Amino acid sequence: MPTITIFKQDLEGLLAGPGEARQPMTLEQIEDSLMLVKGELKGQNPDTGELRIELQDSNRPDLWCCEGIARQIRVKRQGSLPKYGFLSTKPQSPKQLNVTPGLEKVRPFVAACTATGYRVTKDGLAQLIQTQEKLAEMFGRKRRTVSIGLYRLAAIEFPVTYDLVKPDEAAFTPLGMDTVMTLGEMLLVHPKGLEFGGILAGQDRLPFLCDAKGRALSFPPIINSREVGEVRVGDDALFVEVTGTDLSMVVLTLNIFAANLADRGAVIEPIEVRYPYKTDLGETVMTPQDLGRSRTLPVHTIEQALGQTLGVHEVAKALVAYGYEVTTEAEQVTVTLPLYRQDLMHAMDVVEDVAISRGYADFLPVMPSQFTVGGLSRIEDFSDRVRALMVGMGFQEIISNILGSPQDLRDAMRLEGTEWGQLVEVDNVMSLNFSALRQWMLPSLLRVEAASNRAFYPHRIFEAGEVARPDSAQALGSRTVMVLGGMIAHADAHFSEIHSCLDTLFYYVGQAYSLEPVQHPSFLAGRAGSILSEGKRVGVIGELHPEVLERWQISVPAVAFEIDLTQLAERP
Amino acid sequence: MDISSLIDSLHPLEVKVLSTFVSNPSAVLQTEQLAQSSGLEPSQLSMAVEWLLAKSLLAVDTEVVTPMVSLTKVGEQYVEKHSPIERVLAAAREAATTGKRLTIQDIQSREGLEPAEVSGAIGRLKKEGALLIIQGGCLESTGRPSPTAEAIRGLLQQVHEMPREMQTFSDAQRQIIQDHAVKRGNAKEPFRIDDRVARSLKLSAAGMEAAQQLSKQGVLEEVSQLTTELLKDGSWRTKRFRKYTISLRAPRIAPGKKHPYREFLDTVKTKLVSMGFQEMRGPLVETEFWNMDALFMPQFHPARDIHDVYFVKEPKQATSIAEPFLSRVAQAHQDGGATGSTGWNYPFDVARARRLVLRSQGTAVSAHTLAAQPAVPGKYFSIARCFRYDQVDATHATDFFQVEGIVLGEDINFRTLLGLLNLFAREVAQAKEVKFLPAYFPFTEPSVEMHVRHPKLGWMELGGAGLFRSEVTLPLGVTVPVIAWGLGLDRMAMVALGIHDIRELFTDNLDLIRSTKGAL
Known part of the structure; x- marks a missing residue:
């Protein structure tokens, strides 16, 4: 979900179209219109007209820029999308871009066009750069699948070559530097080389773009040449290229740039890309190119999903007003997405666009009417009963994080190297404090006790909740278990006090139990027991070991028990 | 104060001193004489005398100071x-x-x-x-x-x-x-x-009246506590019970009670059950398959990154994933399979699907339910603990509860989805005004974000919902339309509990937990 910056006056200008007078909008109008693009106004600066907008749809990269937002709103206002001329007019002798053999194994695809007649403004340049960055970062997976280059057309002679060279075979002055470097050197020292060099790891030859005179354009997907590849305010002739590993994504990205520049008044001239190998679009590919595949669906499907009868005409009208090309026939529509979209995977994607185009407010909510019986799971129900009993015995309930540290969950409990100390641990640790799932409840209770020596005594606390225990017999390698932990802490806390609570609890849940002495490192020897029920260990009870209390910096005695609710709840 | 309430307010020691004057109200008694006839210890006597002097029931007649060596x-x-x-x-x-x-x-x-x-x-x-x-x-x-x-x-x-x-x-x-x-x-x-002060004391006019009254009503022994013995032998009839100053602050107690946030969630749980929802549960540790693949999130989706999800250290992968779900979901990702979709058009990696993660979204629980032959019509919910790879701060917790669920039925469509959300707005947030906005979730289409006007909070986002994509439902064996919904209740809970930092929902401060009142 990218968040982008646009300028209000730029948006208004794009809504009016090149050369037309812009109509100022209020913020409310803008916020309303943003529904069409699943956008949310996150912030604004009334002095500069700056607007921060979050775009939700990760499948609509065309909307991650001012041009795209304006286009979607404009289409709705005008009722349809005018056809982009550059898609149908094939130039007599198109400019060419030749691809060198071997790139199919490195970075196979490229698409390019020129844009002339639009003088780049400050706002326009800011959008070009932001779009380039957002698309390469989020749609192009950090330039891995798609990266984009913009150049000053005047300095380029065609045909351009998408070449493959050894690291020391080509050299130029990259953006952000003032000396000539080889491609190999750029990977080693240029910030972008360091950041994105991993994409080309293991390649002994590297992608390189140069013009007919051998002048360097760029080292895709790393960095442009400073000489040719730095667009400035006032430039009125641009060359745009996109390279990558997925042909349809590469073409789509170029289509978005072409549409954006055309919307600003530029004339787009397609370029013919000539591959020495086969691609899904052939060996000679004109770009930009409309990849839209048509899809036919019954109006009934759409009406059923929306729960509303609309009729073929209304459906078609809504889709056309959202940028689709639509033909109708009896009770079905055949739809094609505009060139800047490729997100039509399923009929339901069309359904949503009908709803958005008409506006969600157009659909009257209807209550689902079918009868269903509500209820809790057996374990939740059991746990609720047990919680009520604990409350009745004067215990205060607490809630804790399930993620904790091995230090708290195991080491401070003296459980290193024991069966009780086995943990489900996190691999990609961000903070040691949140690096393992709790395997039992007592550390959660001790955490509260350790922080609460100012709260008046006695302390009687409990928590019923989930823990995770490693278990190699499970497909997941662990089991999620609901347990109950209870603890009493005060100057005279004693085994029999907590034992009474356990006894009462078992009485009221209607199950029998017995205690069997256990050597558990967290408890004082001779004052700890395994809780047995129907021959199974279902928990542990005892006086906390002084060393455990010391490690938690607790200075009153504490007694506690823990029982496995999952096991008890499953019994008939 | 009238004389009888004055007498009621007297301490037993005071009563004893006054009583020594009853036989001769105008007597002037030396301190020693008083000690003798009242039978009080010198310290008790001096306390009682000071109190009575302060109440002007007793007056000093003469005072002789004798230096003593x-x-x-x-x-x-x-x-x-x-x-x-x-x-x-x-x-x-x-x-x-x-x-x-x-x-x-x-x-x-x-x-x-x-x-x-x-x-x-x-x-x-x-x-x-x-x-x-x-x-x-x-x-x-x-x-x-x-x-x-x-x-x-x-x-x-x-x-x-x-x-x-x-x-x-x-x-x-x-x-x-x-x-x-x-x-x-x-x-x-x-x-x-030292100076030894020898005082002789006598009753004031009020004191005489009090002594008279005392002798009239007969001196019942005053006790502070009703006891079993007093009840058993009936002797409570001959006792007076000392009156308490009931305006004093009551001593504190710490009652047993539910955690306020848990109580909030319990209320939500009860509401959902009352609306016909059945609870579902799932494991804390999940496979990427159920957490993401089954929800049609492509394996290259940015939210599946190492910076968004916690991965499990050991073992790293589940031993198996149930069929036919694995093959069907893989197919849906690759080319849509039998779902009517084009799919994501990339090679599905089964090893990746088996990777173990800490559950990052409650929707994983819904995915399991879809695969387990749910009832049709059916309504399900879960309040699931989820884990997000986030820096912890006032608005981000690393583990948190997600309230979410599904509704299955032949009558499910976009408008019944809005109807259900209306019901949530009314029942859970007591909101009458609702706004629906287009939204994006990888697993639903169409998708809705619901904003409601909360009686206290004003406009707020209450949740997100949508119809599950066919790429989600069909591979899991469900052929009817399904609503997927989720409610964001933490902000409501925080306001109800009067806290401003999400970390305080799980606070370790017992004083705070004890003193926070319930909510909703």
Whole structure:
């Protein structure tokens, strides 16, 4: 979900179209219109007209820029999308871009066009750069699948070559530097080389773009040449290229740039890309190119999903007003997405666009009417009963994080190297404090006790909740278990006090139990027991070991028990 | 205060003192007489007398101040070990018989006396002519007696027996006593002179009335506590129960109670059950398959990054994933399979699907339910603990509850989805005004974000929902439309609980947990 910056006056200008007078909008109008693009106004600066907008749809990269937002709103206002001329007019002798053999194994695809007649403004340049960055970062997976280059057309002679060279075979002055470097050197020292060099790891030859005179354009997907590849305010002739590993994504990205520049008044001239190998679009590919595949669906499907009868005409009208090309026939529509979209995977994607185009407010909510019986799971129900009993015995309930540290969950409990100390641990640790799932409840209770020596005594606390225990017999390698932990802490806390609570609890849940002495490192020897029920260990009870209390910096005695609710709840 | 409530407010000690006057209300009694007839300890008596004086029920008739002489601790020691003046004189006399030279230092060290004590004694003896200081600072006895030394011996003996009135001593003795009495700045003296106050007390007019009243109602013994014995033998009838000052602050207790946030979630749970939802549960550790693949999130989706999800260290992968779900989901990702979708068009990685993660979204629980032949029509919910790879701060918690669920049925469509959300708005947030906005979730289409006008909070986002994509439902074996919904309740909970930091929902501060009231 990218968040982008646009300028209000730029948006208004794009809504009016090149050369037309812009109509100022209020913020409310803008916020309303943003529904069409699943956008949310996150912030604004009334002095500069700056607007921060979050775009939700990760499948609509065309909307991650001012041009795209304006286009979607404009289409709705005008009722349809005018056809982009550059898609149908094939130039007599198109400019060419030749691809060198071997790139199919490195970075196979490229698409390019020129844009002339639009003088780049400050706002326009800011959008070009932001779009380039957002698309390469989020749609192009950090330039891995798609990266984009913009150049000053005047300095380029065609045909351009998408070449493959050894690291020391080509050299130029990259953006952000003032000396000539080889491609190999750029990977080693240029910030972008360091950041994105991993994409080309293991390649002994590297992608390189140069013009007919051998002048360097760029080292895709790393960095442009400073000489040719730095667009400035006032430039009125641009060359745009996109390279990558997925042909349809590469073409789509170029289509978005072409549409954006055309919307600003530029004339787009397609370029013919000539591959020495086969691609899904052939060996000679004109770009930009409309990849839209048509899809036919019954109006009934759409009406059923929306729960509303609309009729073929209304459906078609809504889709056309959202940028689709639509033909109708009896009770079905055949739809094609505009060139800047490729997100039509399923009929339901069309359904949503009908709803958005008409506006969600157009659909009257209807209550689902079918009868269903509500209820809790057996374990939740059991746990609720047990919680009520604990409350009745004067215990205060607490809630804790399930993620904790091995230090708290195991080491401070003296459980290193024991069966009780086995943990489900996190691999990609961000903070040691949140690096393992709790395997039992007592550390959660001790955490509260350790922080609460100012709260008046006695302390009687409990928590019923989930823990995770490693278990190699499970497909997941662990089991999620609901347990109950209870603890009493005060100057005279004693085994029999907590034992009474356990006894009462078992009485009221209607199950029998017995205690069997256990050597558990967290408890004082001779004052700890395994809780047995129907021959199974279902928990542990005892006086906390002084060393455990010391490690938690607790200075009153504490007694506690823990029982496995999952096991008890499953019994008939 | 009228007389009967005045009597009710009297402490038992006060009643005892007043009662001694009952037989003779105009009597003037000495403190000693009062002590005798009331049978109270001196300390109790003096407390009761002070209270009654303060209440103006008792008045002082006469007050006689008598100076009394008694021994201090030092004085008691002198009785046994003799006073410094006696010891200095004795040492000088002994030196005279043996002919040894005696210096001041000798005396000091031999007798263990303080320099001030020695010099005081020598000064007095010299003045009385019993001692000379000769060349070299040596002391020499003159053989003459010291009246002071002799008088002190006598006085120590006399006062040692018991304190005596100052008047009973002669002028000369009084002088000596005064010279050797503790005064400010001079604590090491044998005598103490104290004023003994002898008071005679009588009833005030109000006191007489109270005493009369007391005698009239008969003096019931006052008790502070009703006991089993009093009830058993019926003797409570002859007792008066002391009245309490009930306006005092009550002592604190810590009741057993639910955690306020948990109570909030319980209320939500109850509401959902009352709306016909069945609870579902799932494991904390999930496969990427159920957490993401089954929800049609492509394996290259940015939210599946190492920076968004917690991965499990050991084991790293599940041993298996149930079929036919694995194959069908893989197919849906690759080319849509039988779902009517084009799919994501990439090679699905089964090893990746088996990777273990900490559940990052409650929707994983719904995915399991879809695969487990759910009821149609059916409504399900879960309040699932989820984990997000986030820096913890006031608005981000690393583990949190997600309230989410599904609704299956032949009648499910976009409008019934909105109807269901309306119901949530009314039941859960008590909101009458609702706004629906287009939204994006990888697993639903169409998708909705619901904003409601909360009675206290104003417009807020309450949740997100949508119809599950066919790419989600069909591979899991569900052929009817399904609503997927999720509610964001933490903000409501925080306001209800009066906290501003999401970390406080899981606070370790017992005082805060105890004192926070319930919510919703």
